[in-house]
Amino acid sequence: MPAPRGEMTVIFIEEIRRTVRRTSYVLILLSVPVLLLALLAIVPAVKAFTEREGAAEQPRPAAIVSLAPEVPLAGEGPAGYVYLSSRAEGIDRLVKGEIRDLFVVPEDYVSSGRVEWVRKGGSLLAGFDPGPDAATGATVEAVLRSSLAAQSLSREVLGRALSPAAFSMVRVDENGSPIPADGADDLAKFFTSFIGGMLLIFSIIAGGSSLLQSVAEEKENRMVEVLLTSARPFTIMAGKVLAIGLSGLFMMAVWVGSILAILPRVFELIPGSPTVPIDAGTAAWVLAFYVAGYFISGILLAAMGAATTGVKEANQMSTIVILPMVAPMWFLAPIVSEPNGVLARALSFFPMTAPMTAMLRLAAEPPSVLELGASLAIMVVSSIGLLWLAARIFRAGILMYGQRMTLRRFTRALKEAG
Amino acid sequence: MTSALQLENVSKTYGKRRVVDGVSMEVSRGEVFGLLGPNGSGKTTSIRMALDIIKPDSGTVSLLGDMPLRDALSRVGYLPEERGLYQRSKVTEILSFLGRLKRMEPSKAAARAAEMLQRVGLYEHRDKKVNALSRGMNQLVQFAGALIHEPDLIVLDEPFSGLDPLNVKLMKEIIGEQKARGAAVIFSTHQMADVEELCQRVFLISDGKRLLYGDLMEIKRARGKRNVRVSAPSVLESIPGVSRAERRNGFMEYVLGESLKPEHVLRAYLDAGLPVDRYEVALPTLNEIFIEEVSRARASR
Numbered sequence: 001m002p003a004p005r006g007e008m009t010v011i012f013i014e015e016i017r018r019t020v021r022r023t024s025y026v027l028i029l030l031s032v033p034v035l036l037l038a039l040l041a042i043v044p045a046v047k048a049f050t051e052r053e054g055a056a057e058q059p060r061p062a063a064i065v066s067l068a069p070e071v072p073l074a075g076e077g078p079a080g081y082v083y084l085s086s087r088a089e090g091i092d093r094l095v096k097g098e099i100r101d102l103f104v105v106p107e108d109y110v111s112s113g114r115v116e117w118v119r120k121g122g123s124l125l126a127g128f129d130p131g132p133d134a135a136t137g138a139t140v141e142a143v144l145r146s147s148l149a150a151q152s153l154s155r156e157v158l159g160r161a162l163s164p165a166a167f168s169m170v171r172v173d174e175n176g177s178p179i180p181a182d183g184a185d186d187l188a189k190f191f192t193s194f195i196g197g198m199l200l201i202f203s204i205i206a207g208g209s210s211l212l213q214s215v216a217e218e219k220e221n222r223m224v225e226v227l228l229t230s231a232r233p234f235t236i237m238a239g240k241v242l243a244i245g246l247s248g249l250f251m252m253a254v255w256v257g258s259i260l261a262i263l264p265r266v267f268e269l270i271p272g273s274p275t276v277p278i279d280a281g282t283a284a285w286v287l288a289f290y291v292a293g294y295f296i297s298g299i300l301l302a303a304m305g306a307a308t309t310g311v312k313e314a315n316q317m318s319t320i321v322i323l324p325m326v327a328p329m330w331f332l333a334p335i336v337s338e339p340n341g342v343l344a345r346a347l348s349f350f351p352m353t354a355p356m357t358a359m360l361r362l363a364a365e366p367p368s369v370l371e372l373g374a375s376l377a378i379m380v381v382s383s384i385g386l387l388w389l390a391a392r393i394f395r396a397g398i399l400m401y402g403q404r405m406t407l408r409r410f411t412r413a414l415k416e417a418g
Numbered sequence: 419m420t421s422a423l424q425l426e427n428v429s430k431t432y433g434k435r436r437v438v439d440g441v442s443m444e445v446s447r448g449e450v451f452g453l454l455g456p457n458g459s460g461k462t463t464s465i466r467m468a469l470d471i472i473k474p475d476s477g478t479v480s481l482l483g484d485m486p487l488r489d490a491l492s493r494v495g496y497l498p499e500e501r502g503l504y505q506r507s508k509v510t511e512i513l514s515f516l517g518r519l520k521r522m523e524p525s526k527a528a529a530r531a532a533e534m535l536q537r538v539g540l541y542e543h544r545d546k547k548v549n550a551l552s553r554g555m556n557q558l559v560q561f562a563g564a565l566i567h568e569p570d571l572i573v574l575d576e577p578f579s580g581l582d583p584l585n586v587k588l589m590k591e592i593i594g595e596q597k598a599r600g601a602a603v604i605f606s607t608h609q610m611a612d613v614e615e616l617c618q619r620v621f622l623i624s625d626g627k628r629l630l631y632g633d634l635m636e637i638k639r640a641r642g643k644r645n646v647r648v649s650a651p652s653v654l655e656s657i658p659g660v661s662r663a664e665r666r667n668g669f670m671e672y673v674l675g676e677s678l679k680p681e682h683v684l685r686a687y688l689d690a691g692l693p694v695d696r697y698e699v700a701l702p703t704l705n706e707i708f709i710e711e712v713s714r715a716r717a718s719r
Contacts, residue, residue: 021506221505222498395471
């Protein structure tokens with residue numbers, strides 16, 4: 001026969017049950033996968049429409065410039081491709097928009113296999129492009145192979161003709177000057193951190209607010225008194241916060257899982273589209289800060305629910321917690337431009353701003369492991385302290401029925417509840 | 419008889435106001451105990467301190483003898499004055515949750531939930547959400563929740579408010595059953611008639627202080643037989659020496675002044691030549707005692 005469960009487990013299970021049954025939780029949980037599935041359905045339709053529209057236009061050709069003596073290019077290229085004589089001319093025509101892509105075969109092509117893929121402009125997502133789309137890549141390779149094959153077949157040339165080209169992307173600005181390449185690693189870090197930060201904001205609003213409403217509702221309907229005759233306030237709050245934490249993690253798992261499972265399929269449908277880079281090390285830090293941030297916001301929102309008179313007032317007051325949690329977004333520019341500056345560092349050691357700041361810093365230039373660890377440790381210790389305080393507020397809240405929360409009333413109730 | 423609850427000189431101050439002032443009381447197992455007092459007298463604060471919802475500033479609380487506090491609290495059933503349940507939960511789910519909170523095995527809690535719902539006549543509503551129930555039904559569900567784990571101490575704060583007479587009768591029957599199985603029931607109310615019907619002993623508190631404490635009949639007897647009821651075709655609205663005369667349903671009730679004896683009322687009727695159908699000397703009602711004691715305490719403040 002199963003043994004009776006501890007009070008914390010009972011509260012934990014009940015809170016999970018009530019949370020996951022909330023319509024708002026289910027809607028927010030499903031929002032990301034549904035959105036991605038909708039994209040999966042819409043993209044082929046948009047693609048077909050665009051292709052129909054595009055068919056009427058004269059497509060811009062891609063250009064190939066060969067600087068390698070073993071790869072002379074003469075005459076007309078295949079349909080949609082032109083041969084140019086110099087890199088400068090190619091860049092000039094690229095900048096003017098006369099060609100869509102420029103491929104430059106360097107002098108050492110036979111030994112290196114490298115081909116520059118020059119594109120116009122640079123963007124945040126520039127580094128997501130791993131290479132030209134499959135059709136273009138195959139055409140360029142076919143041109144190079146046929147040119148190589150027309151030469152005297154030394155072992156080296158034969159080897160190169162049989163090996164695929166290695167495209168390396170170079171971006172040029174409006175003047176044709178090269179734009180420093182964002183490394184794929186950096187972009188992966190940015191992508192992972194930025195998505196983590198966004199998920200944290202949505203989770204706090206969805207999950208943390210759910211806990212706030214749950215506690216405020218208990219106070220409003222006096223269930224709090226029944227709970228307090230059954231378990232210690234700390235036990236009650238810990239059970240609730242763990243439950244909301246688990247439901248939040250589940251939500252994040254569903255979101256991240258659906259991003260990883262569905263987004264690549266969406267990108268597969270778009271020629272030359274980006275891949276989804278995830279940096280494992282950064283993801284681990286993001287996850288740690290996400291969990292810690294989620295717990296801290298959950299505890300603070302629960303305390304807010306206990307201190308206010310009811311669900312309505314609790315919702316109004318929730319901004320007191322949510323704003324500091326998302327405040328680092330206001331300082332996005334200084335944090336990203338100076339990720340190891342005074343502001344970024346200071347915000348990393350304040351429990352409420354630390355999670356978002358850490359994610360932004362990870363996106364820009366990862367801080368040292370020691371610094372990240374210290375920030376995380378402060379958050380963990382703060383969580384325990386805040387949980388203790390929230391438990392006291394939970395008890396004190398029953399002395400504030402029907403009273404609007406003021407600092408004076410609040411401190412008095414804390415003292416009087418014992 | 420073993421003590422179910424003992425308060426020793428318990429006090430609590432909110433701000434500058436002493437809401438409970440040196441209260442001591444003992445409630446035994448197997449009794450229904452009335453905790454009375456006007457609004458804001460300190461009843462709910464006393465209950466909250468007894469149940470460790472808030473801590474007393476001074477004094478001691480002992481629940482169910484020497485049992486450790488958390489163990490003792492798991493043997494307590496509590497129905498707070500202002501009530502509510504999780505509105506979006508189903509009736510059986512919430513009862514089962516309340517049972518598990520009181521350390522019941524999940525299967526036993528579910529079985530007891532069904533049993534209690536049958537007892538309060540709400541079994542057919544077991545799968546409904548709480549917000550689909552009427553206020554009275556809601557109250558019965560919470561009452562069932564307070565009793566689901568067969569507690570040794572049951573604290574009911576205004577349990578009958580908002581209930582129709584049939585449900586009041588049902589609840590009184592169930593309280594009687596709890597007493598019969600040996601549970602102590604603390605019953606806080608303003609309805610003096612209910613206290614007279616259910617309670618053996620009472621505690622009257624006003625402004626945080628004890629006014630009366632003890633056996634209800636002894637308290638009444640100690641006041642003396644100062645009430646005279648007369649049924650007659652024509653009644654006397656006033657009699658010299660009577661402090662209060664009230665027309666009740668079918669009879670006249672006279673509360674005697676200090677110097678007046680009960681037979682003086684009968685003599686007044688005979689002297690006036692009025693025939694008397696029925697003449698009865700009665701103990702004072704709890705309601706009268708309540709009003710008298712609280713009024714006196716407030717006057718002396």
